[in-house]
Amino acid sequence: MELLDRYFKVRKHTEAICSHLQTEDYVVQPVVDVSPPKWHIGHTTWFFETFILKPYFMGYQEYNPEYNYVFNSYYETVGNRVIRTDRGNLSRPTVIEIYRYREYVDDAMTKFLCAEPAADVKELLILGLNHEEQHQELLLTDIKYILGHNPLFPAYNKNYVSPKVEVSNAGFIRLKEGVYEIGYAGNGFCFDNELNRHKVYLNSFEISPNLVTNAEYLEFINADGYHDFRHWHAEGWDWVKSNKIESPLYWHLIDGEWHAYTFHGLEPLRLHEPVCHISYFEAYAYASWKGMRLPTEFEWEAAAPQFAWGKAWEWTESSYLPYPGFFKAGGAIGEYNGKFMVNQKVLRGASEVTSPGHSRITYRNFFQTHLRWQFTGIRLAK
Structure with missing residues (x-):
């Protein structure tokens, strides 16, 4: 159960980051380097579906075969994908539908992790968790760019606490x-x-x-x-x-x-x-x-x-x-x-x-x- 607990801790943290967003915030892509938050939500879900559930969970039914094209980032091995500059042009799937996709995959992962996975699969799962944690940082970075380039300069979260800076008085x-x-x-x-x-x-x-x-x-x-x-x-x-x-x-x-x-x-x-x-x-x-x-x-x-x-x-x-x-x-x-x-x-x-x-x-x-x-x-x- 330790793996399952960690899985949901990581997944919930991603959703907590997005909890301060309005629906319209999820879909914006001001520049090529910034991905819309809804794409991050879908891509991190796609990772577990593609690399864990489809190859290793017998009987798993893919949520939507077209999502591989939408949420693949740069994995040539896995097939064609939407080019990076077009991620912000995807009004569909909707934010609600992507969260349903996320819930569907999480339910399947809960069943999959009822048994201890093989060592190589466990290693892949841990990589997937670290991958989502990387996207949590990207999410916050992209959200700041999206809101910071809105002429109204809206706040992301008034309760956000920036960590204190440790300063040394010593020389080089x-x-x-x-x-x-x-x-x-x-x-x-x-x-x-x-x-x-x-x-x-x-x-x-x-x-x-x-x-x-x-x-x-x-x-x-x-x-x-x-x-x-x-x-x-x-x-x-x-x-x-x-x-x-x-x-x-x-x-x-x-x-x-x-x-x-x-x-x-x-x-x-x-x-x-x-x-x-x-x-x-x-x-x-x-x-x-x-x-x-x-x-x-x-x-x-x-x-x-x-x-x-x-x-x-x-x-x-x-x-x-x-x-x-x-x-x-x-x-x-x-x-x-x-x-x-x-x-x-x-x-x-x-x-x-x-x-x-x-x-x-x-x-x-x-x-x-x-x-x-x-x-x-x-x-x-x-």
């Missing part, structure tokens, strides 16, 4: 040169991109115990950092000019005062909080302006036991690449991480909307350099 943390072990070690769950554990050599370096704050980033803006090409990669400079970027996402200059959209709505900028929702381009430019740099993901992991993290994902200077001995599983599950190991940067840590249990020191998040709808911030190194 110094690590000696040497060989460090990187990657997951243990018997618990990890994603395949955290493996295999291996050794890396690091030169001596220093790393900040704190994330860069809004006040510190505002100094970069006031110093005309967005108009000084010297601090930007060529591609980043093109991005700034082409998109007329002047500040982090969700920042608004109103009557000479900076405000930011939060889950409570539009509020005066909180200067002491870590800067958030910035691209890798901006993180790199700020570090250059300060005469420093971003840490590599290996430096970050080696130093992480000595500082607090969890308010925002932290851009690193590392490209998202496989570790030595990385192995892609066969079939659709092998498409989970490996095929994205190109043209992306690694982020480390966790954010304030990261699901519990996803804050491992070895966890490797990854995004393209221009993206900033995620809760992303800066930690400096030198």
Whole structure:
């Protein structure tokens, strides 16, 4: 029953996140990177139906065969799918129908988990739970983008509590040169991109115990950092000019005062909080302006036991690449991480909307350099 309890705990948390939405909020897709909340609800349900119930629960009747086309995300092995940009164009199935689908699959999973599944199926189920927990973070991120780009700046949840920021008064943390072990070690769950554990050599370096704050980033803006090409990669400079970027996402200059959209709505900028929702381009430019740099993901992991993290994902200077001995599983599950190991940067840590249990020191998040709808911030190194 432990597995069943965990299954429903995860599933109910997803629904709790959506409980603050109105029906109209479920269907919006302002940009390609944002999926409508109703799609998340359907996709996470489709995952259990497709990878657990259909192959392993004898006699299971698929809820609707057409849903495979609607809710498949990027699994080529499983078949064709609606292209990502069109997820917001699906007025049907309705929100009510998708919740019925979710209930149908949950009922079947209850019956399936009455008996202990085989070891390989249990491993797949645990992956599915971690997959839904990843989508819980995506849900909150996408909801913020949807509401934060509504001209009325409506609040998502007035009772939302943002975690407090731990601030260290100590100076930069110094690590000696040497060989460090990187990657997951243990018997618990990890994603395949955290493996295999291996050794890396690091030169001596220093790393900040704190994330860069809004006040510190505002100094970069006031110093005309967005108009000084010297601090930007060529591609980043093109991005700034082409998109007329002047500040982090969700920042608004109103009557000479900076405000930011939060889950409570539009509020005066909180200067002491870590800067958030910035691209890798901006993180790199700020570090250059300060005469420093971003840490590599290996430096970050080696130093992480000595500082607090969890308010925002932290851009690193590392490209998202496989570790030595990385192995892609066969079939659709092998498409989970490996095929994205190109043209992306690694982020480390966790954010304030990261699901519990996803804050491992070895966890490797990854995004393209221009993206900033995620809760992303800066930690400096030198």
